[in-house]
Amino acid sequence: MKITSVETVQVPPFYNLCWVRLHTDEGLTGLGETFRNAAAVAAYTHDVLAPLLLGRDPMAINGLVSDMRNRLDNRFQGFPTRSIELQSVSAVDIALWDLLGKALGQPLYQLLGGACRDRIPVYNTCVRPGRDSVARRLMHYAPGAEGTTNVQGGRGGIAGDNLEEPGELAEELLAEGFTAMKYSPFDAYADKTRGYDISLSDLKDGIKSVEKIRKAVGARIDIYVDYHTRWQLPGALKIAAALNDFDVAWHEDAVQMHNMGDLQTFREHVRGHVVGAEAYATVDWLREMLPRRALDIVMFDTGWIGGVSETRDIAALCRSFGRPFSPHDATGPIVLLAGIHQAIASPAALKQEVVRTFLKGYYRDLVTELPRMENGHIQPPESAGLGTELQPALFERQGVQCRVSAVNA
Template sequence: MHRREFLAALPWTSVWPYASSLTTSGLPMGTGRLLQRAAAASPRLRITEMELIPVRVTGRTTWLNLRLTTNQGLTGLGEASLGRRTELPDLADCFALVRGESPFRIEQYRQRGWARASAGDRVRATAFSAIEQALWDLVGKALGASVSDLFGGRLRDRLGVYANINRATSDRTPEGFAANAAAAAEEGVSSVKAAPFDGFPALTQPTAEVQAAADLGVACVAAMREAGGDQLAIKIDAHSFFDVPLSIEIARRLEPYALSWYEEPIPPTRVADTRAIKEAISQTMAGGEFLFGMEGFALLCQQQAVDIVMPDVKHCGGLIEARRIAALADLHGVLVSPHNPSGPVSTAVSVQLCAAMGNFDLLEYQWGEVAWRGELVDPPERFVDGTIAVADGPGFGIELNDALAREHA
């Protein structure tokens, strides 16, 4: 049976259930059965190859994409970007778990690789997550369905996004941050994020040095507010440079600039301290960008230590796990704004995830690094007035522009 015919023959309610009707696997009820039946209907479809496609962007950024290929010519994309890395040796171990297997056996892959992926090594977690992404792209293409439809159906046709201007801001002065905040706002962006406290000295350094760094960071935020105007939402990522007292002090100094959130002033694994900061300040708190698995987010959500969690599909365990994290957050009244300072592939993956997520807030994207970013995928990635459209095509709805990728390999 052709896969599209197979899909059409299934009962509608078993394929597209209500989005909130999740099983413990993080999938809508019926989707797991769909994958099992699709695998049985396509017994000869097997994964045969993996290709790693690094795209060098700037001195700080490499987009590390991968492509899985089947014996029938179907391909699935994932992204494993991790700083400047152009290789990820752990991908070979993860690929070994799916080589010769049906792409529909996603839960089998998760069970085979989970112990190693969840052991606390970010590189392993990223490799594991990237393969899982590519499996979903393959499944969607095999069935002729978007991944958001496999996750219960989209709740929205466009997603709100915020522009992370941090890596594009090479001038780390108030003037540099102000210029990029204003430029993003002129493009129609309504929300930006920056990390003006990057390079903060260790708190064991002389008090005058710490105070000077704090003053500079606050001045950068003040300049962004002045340049962007009152309507621009400003998010600040503190990258865990502070302790509890300094986190509270900085937050209070930033109150005149009306932040839309204050992100990770300390590591989010310090849940009690994070909650203490949240209770002491007026700003919305966000965090969790590098946490892995539902277990990694459990205490943050259960104790409501933050208002918004930020799972990253590249690092949290993949799409199924991101959905489980979102369901956990929803249970405790916490919103989800996926971390995504990434390339167009990860953004396309995250768009499909968020389209079917009830407690979605905003999606991050990396602004202003290179002019050719949007052309790296087909159809091209486009942001309009602070939003991105949910692709209609099968899988993640994109293909990689191989010619452009080779130009920047």
């Protein structure tokens, strides 16, 4: 089997998503995905990676990934973090593993050593309606994006999590089987000081929602706080100290995650788990971070940090250091599925992030099959590879951008 063409797909209004499809001479196609800077990722995929991939055996994944990461003059050689180059490699790598599963007639988790469990617990990342929602980031750099498709609700979806009434939201999530909820109560205040400090007034304002959750449901739900790396150490420590009274279980990306010493100091002074880092968690970064004991839980995004090949190695590294991992989701359905397959196959997996607003909403418009979520757990499809394909209707949308690099084209 040989790779005969490399295709990138961008679909309005989801201009921050880039899909990669690898086509073969045997009629099989592998599907990968990444998020952010999609146009640049597509350009790098065609201009740099496609010449390396075309005509090669897609089942020789280790060799292809090694070549993409090491042999190219235009490869990324900086700090081990999310980059255009690494995003492109990630999407291609996911597609290679999807293709291998289809060729062998096996779901992805079987290729990773088989199932350690049949489902994985989930927590919900709460997305509020409106301009400040995560959903709007999907439409960045989209010509005429204002007023386009409701990317939150989508087909049969919900309008978003009502963070204006966090106590009611916690009750709603518990009724659906969730035992943990994540949100970002302090993001709105970070820019005032560039993350160096937070005023007492803003701190108390941010704390109000946490107080309402605890008052409404007590200890029945775990509260996870995402700092989104917006804070420097002094500001992050001030927030964490205020959260101690509410038994916050999870502090995610609390500081600039390349500042390893700051993360160590944060770990020494905070209660609850320290979690990171969706944009940094390459094996290279974790090789430096885990021996420092600065992380309690490793989070990775399969579409940013190297693909399935990298998450497979990260899972093994987590086991070596006695640290669990939790795959990231807030971008697209392919990355979600890749994370679930890795979690099913690894004893070090703790939980899978989901954004129910997306999973019940626009994800349905993008792919043919989605993972099954029930009673606070999720499981992947049982069909070969990742277990899904892009919806055919996507290719009929006005403005769809498909670019193909082919053998002898």
